[in-house]
Amino acid sequence: MSARTQPHKLLRLAPGLTLVVFLGPIVAGLAGTVLPAFGFLPALGGDGLSLHPWRRLCETPGFAAALTLTLTTGWGATLLSMLVATGMAAALHHRPAGRRLGAWIAPALAMPHSALAIGMAFLILPSGWVLRALSPWLTGWSRPPDFSTVGHESGWPIVLALALKEVPYLMLMMLGALNQIPAAAQLRAARALGYGPAQAWLAVVLPQVLAQIRLPAMAVLAFSLSVVDVAMILGPGNPPTLAVMVVRWLGDPNPRWLFPAAAASVLLLALVVASLAAWRAAEAALQAALARWAMRGARRPAIGRAADIAAGAGIALLALTAASMLSLALWSVATRWRWPDAWPEGFTGANWMRQAGSLAGPAATTLALGLAATLIALTLVLACLEREAQARAGQPSRSLALLYLPLLVPQVAFLFGLQILLVRAGLDGSFGAVLWTHLVFAIPYLFLSLADPWRSYDDRYSRSALALGASRWRVFWRIKLPILLPPVLIAAAVAFAVSAGLYLPTLLAGAGRVATLTTEAVTLSSGADRRVIGTWAMLQAAFPLAAYGAAVAWPAMVRRLRRWR
Amino acid sequence: MAVSALSLRSVGIAIGGRHLIRDLCAEIAPGECLTVMGPSGCGKSSLLAFVSGTLDPAFAAQGSVALGDRVLDGAPPEHRRLGILFQDDLLFPHLSVGGNLAFALPAAVRGRDARRGRIDAALREAGLEGYAARDPATLSGGQRARVALLRTLLAEPRALLLDEPFSKLDTALREDFRRLVFAHARTRGLPTILVTHDEADARAAGGTVLRLAPG
16 A cells, blocks of 8 residues: 555544534524424523424514515625626626736725725715715715615615625626636637627536526625624615514523524525525526527527626626725725715824724734634644545535535524533533534635635645655645635635624624624624724725735735845 | 638737747638648737637737728627637536527527527438437547537538547547538538647648648
8 A cells, every 4th residue: 555545543533523513503503493493492591492482583573574674684785796796707707807807806805894884885875985986976965865775675785785795795706607617718609609708608607607606606605694794794684684683682681582692593595595595496497498498509699798787787797896895995094074074184093093002902812812713713723624635535526415404504593502502511602612613614715715725726846745745734835725725715715704704603702702803893883983993994995905915915925025136 | 601711811920029930821711721830929810819809908919800891890709600610629517409500590580499490401411310319528539529519500600610539539530520520511501710820630621731830
């Protein structure tokens, strides 16, 4: 037996350990949610099974409206994002702008959801930047108008804010899937047959991409149906979405609300499972329709214009993202900013100085949680990938669905039960408990972003180093890791950004006692002075953006230094 | 079907100040073939890309391409009606053999039965009767090459561009396929440009041979 087929003892433990770390809390948490949903929670006197929690849930005023709102915003955001991302890919693949797209969407990917939602609120509120810029010369208003945007009962701001994050994410997944097929050559062939670039992309490339982005698209759908922070910041208050309803009940001092909260969590889980099944069916129907469409042979130049419109919408979303970030930055340094002035009266560092004392603690906690989660996740993922490479026994396709599990299960559905278990174990509110819930999300994101580059490493580098007499340990540290440093750093930045942006896991596992920039910014967003919220959300966004920037800049700097020497 | 000649007028292609092709003029009559030969990097594939309208903007190109009295300069590739056969067959993996052919067949052929009939007839003629429902992945290399040719021809091109389409077939198949391609080009009166570095291809094409110097 050759040395290659026998991975190091410690490495052999890696996959099992990793699975326990990131799936353990989900399995335990789901059990802890389902039991109280059927009345079983001995600590609160529920020691038999009953449907009482469900009756309480159904009798809640506004329950039906909350259910509708959850479905319309979740599906609306997902369908809108898919449509825009597909249109952008179809319209831009043959244009120079398409090649630069990756650089445009990276900052949008790094922005935490809640910071983006707060920035968008600053834009779209009746007293927000958009109407300030248009008043009074265009609107004729000298005072903020009396209608609602943020908190509108239809939930459209939730849909818009989710699309800001999901369009870039889906674009990135599509670009990744494109690398698996000879898309450029196939597109040339389709165009030689008389099809315009957009129609060629939709008829030839999209059907091959759809299956490959199934899990990412499902993750988007599950997330949109169960998102909490964005819905709290931008959604209606009464009734809110189901997920927000659960979080409100959990925050109620009266523990009897735990029972309907558990039932609502299980209902949300069922909604997500049913929605994912519906998505799969819709994907199959779309595939069949695309094939029938291709076989009709109709060359339709109008498709190009339709794709251009979708791409225009996508570019408008990117612009909205940039404007949201800018509005956070402006408010954080504004002196006074009266309605309807388009700009603040002046700029000052005073807001930051005043907040510095209260920002420092949560900023340090955010940094510590992010760094610890990234380091642990990176160690586990590198060990798993190395074991796979050494044993050649990897079953990437089978483990892929497991990796997506934390992204498909609604966060409230397992965090609820996990919190109950943590309380019983006396661990709630501890740094370790919060760190563990962050690992549940950091590990899969880090794995998904690193697996492809790691697997496409040319192993002959390592083999030639081994042949020169270097040990396997030395080859890993001196050859393989340095060669793969750029994707490793990007993956680490992704994990850090995920940790820094997590709201609900930090809130529930931390029992409100572990304050990060994200938890504080979301709490403040409901009422504080915009200059105060601006500093918090700005700093919250700055952390992941800085991590991405460093991940990109570091390898480039190392290269440049080497050339100077 | 109206047939017309493909003409290249003073075509020049350069990259980074280096001239690959200078002042190339050619008139390819219907059914005739111009063979362009030369080592890799001499610009022969760039010439085909220029004619088909897919030349990378990194290249600087000048000159004009016309089909009969229709000048093609500036037209997007999908409006040029030039059939292209590539080195790879590029059959779309998500469509059946019949689906690939239906994708090429103009929509002017209406009705499911009429479209089916045209595709079945084309397959029969190429010795692939009954293959319409097959997945392209289950075909042999020679069969895939023939389906790719059928797909190109069903789109009713006005000229044919051959980008080394024989180079990946093994010797015995290569000869059969070559004969088939040129027979179709001649009977349909398609002016053809063949790019290759195989002398046997040039002999089989039987027309003018243009040898490009190494770039």
